[in-house]
Amino acid sequence: MTSLEELRKINARCIHCRACQYAYSGEPDREGEDETYTGMLQGCPAGLYYGWEGYFNSGKQWMARAFLNNELPASKELLEVTEACTTCGMCETQCPNYIDTVHVTEALRAAIIEAGVEPLDKHKIFGERVRNEELRNPYKEPREERTKWLGDNIDVIDKDAKIAYYVGCTAAYRQQQIADHTVSILEKMGVDFTVVSDEVCCGSPILRTGQRDAFKEVMKENLDLFKDYDLVLFSCAGCYKTFRNDYPSHSGEPLPFKVRHAVEYAYDLLEEGKLDIKKEYPKKVTWHDPCHSIRHVGIAIEKEILADSKNWLLDSRKAQKAKEAHYEIPRIVLNSIPGLELVEMYRNRGNSFCCGAGGGVKAQFPDLAVFASKERLKEAAATGAEVLMTSCPFCVTNFNDGIKALKKEEEETGKDLSDVGSKLVVVELLELLDELL
Amino acid sequence: MTQMYNKVTDEVVKKLVAICGDQYVTTSEPLRHSYMARGIMGNEAVLPECIVRPANAEEVSKILVLANENLSPVTPAAGGLSGGFALPAIEPGGIYMDMTRMDKMTVDTENRVMVVEPGVKSGDAWRIFKTKYPDWAPPIPDGAPPAATVLGDAIERGFSLVTGVYGPQADMIMGMEVVLPTGEIFHTGSWALPGAKPFYRWGIGPNPDGLFLGSQGSMGIITKCAIKMVPHPHYKTVVAYGGETWDDIIRPAWEISKHEMGIAERTVMVQGGNYELVMTRWPKENVPVDYEFYKKIGVDQKWMNYECWAWSKEELDETLQGIDKIYKDYEVREKRTLPQQDLHPKQVASRLKKPNKIAIPYSLWQAGFLFITWYCPWLESGEMMEEYCTAMENYGFPPTMWVASIDHARQAIVMPILCYDSTEPGIFDKIREFNLETTKSFLKKGWINYRPDTFVHAPETFSKAKEYYKMLVKFRKVLDPNLILHPGRLAIPWESVSDEPSPLQE
Structure with a gap:
């Protein structure tokens, strides 16, 4: 179900209880260190930032209902409120009525645009660039330079292999070190893989921002391009989620290949006893769960089980356990690193607080993005960790932007903001794995 | 009724901004829609014309003075009671006062x-x-x-x-x-x-x-x-006893609850229901609807939970033994079988959890639900539930029923949960018809609504309790001469909610 009309009955389940505004809405007695981080906690970045009900999922569901019932016309104003959401899915985790909150929000965005409203200016630029066959990426970089980051390592390009590494636009053009580390890890693990030079944007930024026509174009191209591989690996949480969750629902077909995020692949090898990390990393680390690769995939696992179930009363627990097992994957990888001391942030796994970059927010609503980043940095700093680790290029960028903002504030005010995260070091887990292997 | 009130003009909005600040006043159409709620506590809601978020009582006061000057209706709301937004705006909209900023x-x-x-x-x-x-x-x-x-x-x-x-x-x-x-x-x-x-x-x-x-x-x-x-003593548990009829759960609960200054003081919550209360928390198409399944998993046809809080294990044990003894004696005396349920520790933990989301998932059955709440003397609650369940089935609703004791089972709160598909054409008319039929019957029996809804309970109740209504209107007019606060609630003004003759005219 991808259109808003198809989601009508799911949206109609909302009774406006607003449990979705709280992380741990079902765990009032969850133990924490102090009053700030104990029990249930507000967890919606946009709602906290703007305050108005419409910025929380609970309000959005009712805006969507009004739109569906022709009580609320498509307008730029509606699009602006709807787009000011990181689509992190914290709300979806909380909903006892299993409302696909993020699907509804994304479908509402698409429906507004399909009704003739122009995408918001920054989002429109993404769309135009991805639509452009000379580019096929949101960064306005030449398509022919997509594999330039590989430098002399051209042997991995388009070679005959059953495993492909889908690099994604951000690692190909902006954070090439992530692609370098991923390739290096795969090589060290002896994986026979290739990088496909014709890969195009996965479509995530344009799908999230309601530009579905362009999304479908690139989805078709990618599906055609990768259809003969056995396995496609990812280093970008957003690309991974888009392939894993969105391609099947928007194409109407199951994926013709398996998909794994590189961290999951490392986990698979650990489980099979094929990976043994010996080098030490003697640091206190806290882990930030990227919404796309952790929460969204976990929720999808749970809902896939329920979709096949004739008895939710019996199978809901099994589905929940499968979701929770997915949340453990990065933790198992981190705990396999000698010397690394993992300290969890209060809001973690399915209840994690978003970094603030997703859903098109980073480009269009930079103040909201930095607000969310600082909120999360504060939580990370409360753990006493020196390193904030994650595995998503957007989380890394947005956290670094948050730290920059804190440092600037320190310079301007002379205050020490280390207790809210100004001294944290953000590390991409793939970078660390590469160093340790 | 709209003739009694004026629209919220740009001029009024400017004055609201002067009171609360630009940041806390909006006429944005999407944002106004985001405050809507239909379901759980009521199905009627209209779009307010403006939302304002005051910071303190002084701002609230200034807004009300302004609303009187302009004759604008005002609906105050924050989070409501048990179901989110319990009091959305109804005709004619007006100013919606979101009180959530006042959170000290x-x-x-x-x-x-x-x-x-x-x-x-x-x-x-x-x-x-x-x-x-x-x-x-x-x-x-x-x-x-x-x-x-x-x-x-x-x-x-x-x-x-x-x-x-x-x-x-x-x-x-x-x-x-x-x-x-x-x-x-x-x-x-x-x-x-x-x-x-x-x-x-x-x-x-x-x-x-x-x-x-x-x-x-x-x-x-x-x-x-x-x-x-x-x-908040921390020796807490929940015990539950089953039965086949409403009396099987109502009568022993009455015997336990009237033990005031004894075990009843530690039995802080007495609440029960039927197996449909479990069933309708899941999608209709994805859960067994035959009682045999629920029987197999240990769910009785009807049951009553007793939540006990005590300062020590001894006190807790004494309470549980007291409850059990009453049940055993009752079984012998009345020749009934009322088994204690074998609750898993997770079930106990789940029932002790506060706040919780237990009231929310009834939308899964189809797509929407409504709580309708009634009060009656405790021992009459079985009769009410029996009649309610029959009416629900007659109207095609599953007979999902919840009951709880108030003040040592002096009163019962009886709450059918109407599970329905809110996207089905005509469903709200059907619900209204059901509500009207049961309301007329229950009022005759002397039972009352816990929280009368605007278009059925209030007019039906006040058309019977005429003297009370007249007094209510008198008080209201003293306090609110322009009737700006939440017009329509409690059937004031009468014409806004009913075409029947007003009790004031008799």
Whole structure:
């Protein structure tokens, strides 16, 4: 179900209880260190930032209902409120009525645009660039330079292999070190893989921002391009989620290949006893769960089980356990690193607080993005960790932007903001794995 | 009715901005729609013309003065009682006052009273008590989601953690700060005396607080509420006993609950229902609908839960033994089989969890649900539930039923949960018809609504309780001469909710 009309009955389940505004809405007695981080906690970045009900999922569901019932016309104003959401899915985790909150929000965005409203200016630029066959990426970089980051390592390009590494636009053009580390890890693990030079944007930024026509174009191209591989690996949480969750629902077909995020692949090898990390990393680390690769995939696992179930009363627990097992994957990888001391942030796994970059927010609503980043940095700093680790290029960028903002504030005010995260070091887990292997 | 009121003009909006600040006033159409709610506590709602988010009682007062000048209706709301937005705006819309910015809470453990503003949510109150006052429990609604507010539940006389012993939440109120519809701010109880603490509810003269409690926001806006905290002993458990008929669960519960100053004092919550209460929490197409399945998994046709709090294991054991003895004696005396359920520790933990989301998932059955709540003398509740279940089945609704004791089973709150598909054409008419039929029947039997809805319960009730309605209107006109506060609620003005002759004309 991808259109808003198809989601009508799911949206109609909302009774406006607003449990979705709280992380741990079902765990009032969850133990924490102090009053700030104990029990249930507000967890919606946009709602906290703007305050108005419409910025929380609970309000959005009712805006969507009004739109569906022709009580609320498509307008730029509606699009602006709807787009000011990181689509992190914290709300979806909380909903006892299993409302696909993020699907509804994304479908509402698409429906507004399909009704003739122009995408918001920054989002429109993404769309135009991805639509452009000379580019096929949101960064306005030449398509022919997509594999330039590989430098002399051209042997991995388009070679005959059953495993492909889908690099994604951000690692190909902006954070090439992530692609370098991923390739290096795969090589060290002896994986026979290739990088496909014709890969195009996965479509995530344009799908999230309601530009579905362009999304479908690139989805078709990618599906055609990768259809003969056995396995496609990812280093970008957003690309991974888009392939894993969105391609099947928007194409109407199951994926013709398996998909794994590189961290999951490392986990698979650990489980099979094929990976043994010996080098030490003697640091206190806290882990930030990227919404796309952790929460969204976990929720999808749970809902896939329920979709096949004739008895939710019996199978809901099994589905929940499968979701929770997915949340453990990065933790198992981190705990396999000698010397690394993992300290969890209060809001973690399915209840994690978003970094603030997703859903098109980073480009269009930079103040909201930095607000969310600082909120999360504060939580990370409360753990006493020196390193904030994650595995998503957007989380890394947005956290670094948050730290920059804190440092600037320190310079301007002379205050020490280390207790809210100004001294944290953000590390991409793939970078660390590469160093340790 | 719209002729009685004026539209919220740009000029009024400018004045609202001058009161609250630009950041806290909006006429945005999408944002106004985001405050809508249809379902759970009522199906009627219209779009407000403007949303305003005041910071304090003074701002509330200024808004009301302005609303009187312009004759704009005002709907105050924060989080409502047990189901999110309990009081959306109804015709003719007007100014919607979102009280969530007013979220201060103070706690006085010495006098065992907390003071909350309208925006204090259950989840936040619980968190703060858990860390700072673990030996006390905030008076939050039981079974309500975390965003339900403490004040909303109290002033609408809602259900609490300990209603089985202490009565409705409103019984625990010690004082209120009220902004009258004409803008005056005053306090009730001992709080009325400047400098006095809210230690005595009945205060310095006749206590008018009952005019505001249960008024659904139509008599004044309560901007602070002093409310008793309850002790929070940590020896807690839940036991449950099954049965086949409503009497099987109602009568033993009455025997237990009337044990005042004995085991009943530690039995803080007595609530039960039927197996459909379990079944309709899941999608109709994805759960067995035959009772045999529920029997196999240990769910009785009907059952009653007893939640017990005690200061020691001995006290807890004594309470549980007392409950069990009453059940055993009852079985022998009445020749019934009423088995104690074998609850898994996770089931016990789940039932002890506060606040919780237990009331929410009934939308899964199809796509929408409505709680309809009635009060009756406890021992008559079985008859009410029997009639309700029959009517629900006649109308094609699953007979999902919940019942709970109030104040040692002096009263019962009986609550059918109507599960339906809110996208089905004509469904709201069908619900209204069902509601009207059962309401007419129940009123004849002397049963009353806990919280009369606007278009069925209130007009039906007041067309019978004419003298009461006349008095209510008199009070209302004294407090709110222009009827700006939440017009339509409590059937005032009558013409806005009913085509039948007004009781005032007789």
